[in-house]
Amino acid sequence: MSAVTVIYTLLFYVATAILVIGVARKIFIFARTPQPLKIPTTPAPTTRLGVWARMIREVTVFESLFKSNKWIWLFGWVFHLCLFAELAWHLRYFTEPVWFFLPWMQWFINFTGFGMIAGLAGLWARRFLVDRVRYISSLSDHLMLALLVGIAASGLSMKYLFHTDIISLKAFFLGLMTFNWQPLPADAPLLVHLTLVATLMIVFPVSKLLHAPGVFFSPTRNQVDNPREKRWVAGWSAQIDNTKTARG
Amino acid sequence: MANFEVPVLGEYQVLPHVHPDTMAKSKPYVAKPDIQAGVGFPGELVPDWENVAVKKLGDLVSQSRALQVFLDSCVKCGACTDKCHYYLGTSDPKNMPVARQDLLRSVYRRYYTFAGKFFPKLVGARDMTKDVLDEWYSYFHQCSQCRRCSVFCPYGIDTAEISMAARDVMDAVGVGQKYSNEIIGKVHKIGNNLGLPEPALADTLAGLEEDVKDETGVDVKFPLDVKGAEVLVITPSADFFAEPHIDGLIGYAKVFHAAGTSWTLSSHASEAANFSMFIGSHENLHRAALRIREAALDLGVKRIIVGECGHAWRVAYSFWNTLIGPFDFLDQRYPIPQHICEFTYDLIQRGALTLDKSANDDKVVTFHDSCNVSRASRMGNMPGGQFKIPREVIKACVNKFYDMAPDTIHENTFCCGGGGGLLTDDLMELRVKGAQPRMQALKQVVDEYGVNHVAAICAICKSQFTKVLPYYKFPMDMIGSVHGLVSKAIRLGPKN
Numbered sequence: 001m002s003a004v005t006v007i008y009t010l011l012f013y014v015a016t017a018i019l020v021i022g023v024a025r026k027i028f029i030f031a032r033t034p035q036p037l038k039i040p041t042t043p044a045p046t047t048r049l050g051v052w053a054r055m056i057r058e059v060t061v062f063e064s065l066f067k068s069n070k071w072i073w074l075f076g077w078v079f080h081l082c083l084f085a086e087l088a089w090h091l092r093y094f095t096e097p098v099w100f101f102l103p104w105m106q107w108f109i110n111f112t113g114f115g116m117i118a119g120l121a122g123l124w125a126r127r128f129l130v131d132r133v134r135y136i137s138s139l140s141d142h143l144m145l146a147l148l149v150g151i152a153a154s155g156l157s158m159k160y161l162f163h164t165d166i167i168s169l170k171a172f173f174l175g176l177m178t179f180n181w182q183p184l185p186a187d188a189p190l191l192v193h194l195t196l197v198a199t200l201m202i203v204f205p206v207s208k209l210l211h212a213p214g215v216f217f218s219p220t221r222n223q224v225d226n227p228r229e230k231r232w233v234a235g236w237s238a239q240i241d242n243t244k245t246a247r248g
Numbered sequence: 249m250a251n252f253e254v255p256v257l258g259e260y261q262v263l264p265h266v267h268p269d270t271m272a273k274s275k276p277y278v279a280k281p282d283i284q285a286g287v288g289f290p291g292e293l294v295p296d297w298e299n300v301a302v303k304k305l306g307d308l309v310s311q312s313r314a315l316q317v318f319l320d321s322c323v324k325c326g327a328c329t330d331k332c333h334y335y336l337g338t339s340d341p342k343n344m345p346v347a348r349q350d351l352l353r354s355v356y357r358r359y360y361t362f363a364g365k366f367f368p369k370l371v372g373a374r375d376m377t378k379d380v381l382d383e384w385y386s387y388f389h390q391c392s393q394c395r396r397c398s399v400f401c402p403y404g405i406d407t408a409e410i411s412m413a414a415r416d417v418m419d420a421v422g423v424g425q426k427y428s429n430e431i432i433g434k435v436h437k438i439g440n441n442l443g444l445p446e447p448a449l450a451d452t453l454a455g456l457e458e459d460v461k462d463e464t465g466v467d468v469k470f471p472l473d474v475k476g477a478e479v480l481v482i483t484p485s486a487d488f489f490a491e492p493h494i495d496g497l498i499g500y501a502k503v504f505h506a507a508g509t510s511w512t513l514s515s516h517a518s519e520a521a522n523f524s525m526f527i528g529s530h531e532n533l534h535r536a537a538l539r540i541r542e543a544a545l546d547l548g549v550k551r552i553i554v555g556e557c558g559h560a561w562r563v564a565y566s567f568w569n570t571l572i573g574p575f576d577f578l579d580q581r582y583p584i585p586q587h588i589c590e591f592t593y594d595l596i597q598r599g600a601l602t603l604d605k606s607a608n609d610d611k612v613v614t615f616h617d618s619c620n621v622s623r624a625s626r627m628g629n630m631p632g633g634q635f636k637i638p639r640e641v642i643k644a645c646v647n648k649f650y651d652m653a654p655d656t657i658h659e660n661t662f663c664c665g666g667g668g669g670l671l672t673d674d675l676m677e678l679r680v681k682g683a684q685p686r687m688q689a690l691k692q693v694v695d696e697y698g699v700n701h702v703a704a705i706c707a708i709c710k711s712q713f714t715k716v717l718p719y720y721k722f723p724m725d726m727i728g729s730v731h732g733l734v735s736k737a738i739r740l741g742p743k744n
Contacts (some may be wrong), residue, residue, distance in 0.1 A: 034312075132326060
């Protein structure tokens, strides 16, 4: 087995472990931390079901962002939609036989790589052109965009210019999953693509990419607006016992 | 008139380019040791304060899911950057919500995240230094905690939560804000923000009874500490003496009179406001609110109704049940607590009030949605009732009503510029500049419809408007209480 195969086999085990453990740890922290007071941003749904609907709108059509700024919404939404489609499409390297819905996506995948780059380019341009956004951007914000553009560009290069041996690639990943290691085709664009993806996986749990799990735990979005109807207590507010302290 | 440049209102709201540090000098007076002692904080900067601050920040984050999620989730997308009235009015980039949050997030990252510990430069993490503390003191007292940013953030990040935490950390190391902390101390000691003792309160109320008798010929009562009354009214103490707040209090009394509902004020709990929320101190928040539970139990009332006050309504509506509940001793057939607008609205719906709209025909009215009512509470039984109910009350009392532009009302409302513990003369420049977006929207309805009266349901808004309206060439008495309009329109005595 080649050195390249060994290195990437180890890299993806390590990256996967960091991603899964890191994100699980953060989700555990989000879930464990109490929210002592009711703070939904109102008007807010008055039922659990309503909160579900609000959350689904937030994560599918970015409702608040749409209200806020149409350019950020357009670039951000196009990027996320295309990224999501690409993630699903990449399941074909991890499933055998491929999952039933993947063939239906074929036509859409012709646009998604470009869509990612277009969305990212728009977001990145704002970091230079809009003085307010330029002011709040730090080096890591630019590097994150560079990383994602690199992933999309290297992926597109294999789709249109430097075709890689995807049969062997699939064997490599299925091998990783079954601990039956297979050789990785050592094509430069592929190695660049995989390195960048592994980097993204590794930085995910310690970066702003935590917005993905974070949004589901955001109290201003996920709390039911019913404080008068139902007494809410958690954390320090659960320690309050007014029956002892009050006069009367 | 002012030793700073007052913004000039143009045809429409201008989105300014960033001008760093234009407000870096803005700082409220620091609390003296005796004031700090009254609210349980150290009187001056404590030894080893850097570590105390960092530890306090860590404690706060571990006790609040909101802080934990908000500090970890921001992607710096920029959606909030043009949403804060203080940014729009001052063009200081540190008044952009994300930049304000980053003043604290940078410290959180340095001490509590992997990236900040090992790659501080990369992610903009900073050590807790005196410069950072000074910057916090300046810019976390340039946030009115109005939550407008949280409406527009894709993750619902609420800068109010961050600024409350920052103020709590500063109090913990001995750097408190004089204005808020002095007021909270007065509530603990005497029962209201003004430090108005029981005899003075009784006097004021007796005077009001005489005034209303002279005006209407009707014996409208302003009861104080009446045991066995049906309703305990908790209202901001500004309602007892300030203009135009007092017209609102007179309005409540007339509504109770017309409804035939027995009610009382309490000298023990003579304050709806709870400034402890502004400084993020939950011990003080609980302690100040507890007086209301005590008063309700002492007086044996069946219901609690809250007067016109924005953040007080947030505390009452969203927090009271948590802080001073359960309210199993009150009548469960009514909302606990109930807003005075809900009470009046119900009576109007039932046709129980006689209202003569023509009494307000000298006014062309608009309504200023107060931030804490709009974005942190509700009225009625459906989302958005906090927008509909006060407007319906107004429309039942006036013939001419026009709303300001849609992107400046309801949940998009602009803060008056004086909320969140900033209603103090040492922050006058900030208050005037922060009012600019609201004044711009007001100008439009003044020009277009001849609006000459702004109704509000918040004591802070009313005081702030009175002060800043003249800077923008509007008459200071243009601001009024919603129940001031009710007071003018209501016809007492037997219904015809």
